[in-house]
Amino acid sequence: MFKGLTLLLLLISSTVQAEPWPGEQWPTGAIITNTEALENYAFPPRDDTTRKGVRTDALLIIRDGQIIYERYAGPTNAQTPHLTWSISKTLMATVLGVAYGEGLFKLEDPAAKFYPPLAKHPDIKLADLLHWASGLDWQEDYEYAPLKSSVVAMLYTRGHRDMAAFTANHDSYAPPGQAFRYSSGDSNLLAAALKNIVGPQRYADYPWTALFEPLGIRHAVWETDATGTFVASSYAYLTARDLARVGLLMARDGRWNERQLLPKDWLAFNLKPFAGYKAHQDEAVPGGQWWLNRAADGAASPWPDAPADTFAALGHWGQAMYVIPSEKLLIVRYGDDRDGSYRHNELLKRVMQAVRP
Structure with a gap:
């Protein structure tokens, strides 16, 4: 009996230890190479005089807690706390x-x-x-x-x-x-x-x-107004790698290492579609300050080429963090898109094509 219990505890321990978590740095997994179509969309030639078209500043893809793709453009690099807007x-x-x-x-x-x-x-x-x-x-x-x-x-x-x-x-x-x-x-x-x-x-x-x-x-920066209140609508700045830590927290049900930082009923509230929402074409469904790839009010899911459990944090000018629990994926995309040409589904489709065998 005791030998069996010891074996079970060892198996549980090895499973927990095998789950990758970032320390000071993110661990790196097998880097994806099938990225031509993804990069053609995310990083077209950039014209800083007109600021037109898709203008990606950062694209970071993490699978099961390990970086598998990372690229930056413009003035942004891995150490840049980027304006996240919304x-x-x-x-x-x-x-x-x-x-x-x-x-x-x-x-x-x-x-x-x-x-x-x-x-x-x-x-x-x-x-x-x-x-x-x-x-x-x-x-x-x-x-x-x-x-x-x-x-x-x-x-x-x-x-x-x-x-x-x-x-x-x-x-x-x-x-x-x-x-x-x-x-x-x-x-x-x-x-x-x-x-x-x-x-x-x-x-x-x-x-x-x-x-x-x-x-x-x-290295997070969060501006306040004159009363000392955080501008929660707009003015937090994080590096892509740091924002991805928040995504990993959500992907792993509010747990960070062995600490349950967010209660599971809080996550359930975040990720439940708001009942009073009336669907608009190509618009994600609101949860509790998160956006959901869910069918609602008779409309199709907004990002049809992404898994149905995809949810996201989104901001002005193309800021996005997508969490896809079923694929153990999270994607951080910072941008400077001024003309509305960027499409969430198009990026997600090309990411899925790149990461799948």
Whole structure:
């Protein structure tokens, strides 16, 4: 009996030890060589005078915890903390997941409990903000419509000093939790709520102590507004390799080595499609500040050439991190795409062709 138990424990131990994890550096696996079609799409000749077309700054592919492809372009290299734009939203959701695991809040808590300026909207729950479903009348327009854009005003003009207060001052257009409307303001309300969730003394260091340091991320930069609140909508900077650590955490069900950093029910919430979403062509389905390759509302899956379990963190100008658990793959792609020509499915299709025998 004891010999059998000892053998079982040795087998379990060897299995755990065989699972690759990055230390100071990522381990390297068998480098893929079937990359011509992938590189033709991701790295076409680059014209910095017009900034047109697909303009990849970084492409990193990791399989089962090991780097199998890595290339950089433009001014970016492996040591460059790259602006992630709206991947910052997903990073804030991941930081909140650690706080959730500490028992500091519940998804059904009123957001005003932790951010009192939302008292005029008492029915907004933290879960609603995570679903981009606050019901606030927000216009997420960018360069093509700056005069009516809520996000441009928040980041650059009348709202930039206190972005959460600017957002909270918006009127409602729908009851909270019923309709999806993508909103950088909702994400910045979460960043303001985190200040009271963890307490002002912990707040300034919390993304580092809660997430970055346990994952071995050493060079993250996260800007704040004038109130000291993290700009969760837009202004986190990480190297491609460091962002991939967050992807590996998610790919392995919130576990980092032997520590369960994110509760499994938090991941289940992140990766469950929001019920109030109405499908749009080629648009990924929102979860809890993540994007899902799921069929919804009668529409086909948005990335048909990628596995159905693919999920992603996405940002302006082509920033993307894709996690594909069924293939043990994660892909970080940084870009500088100004004309909207980049297509998620096209890159994913060519990655899958490159990594499959």
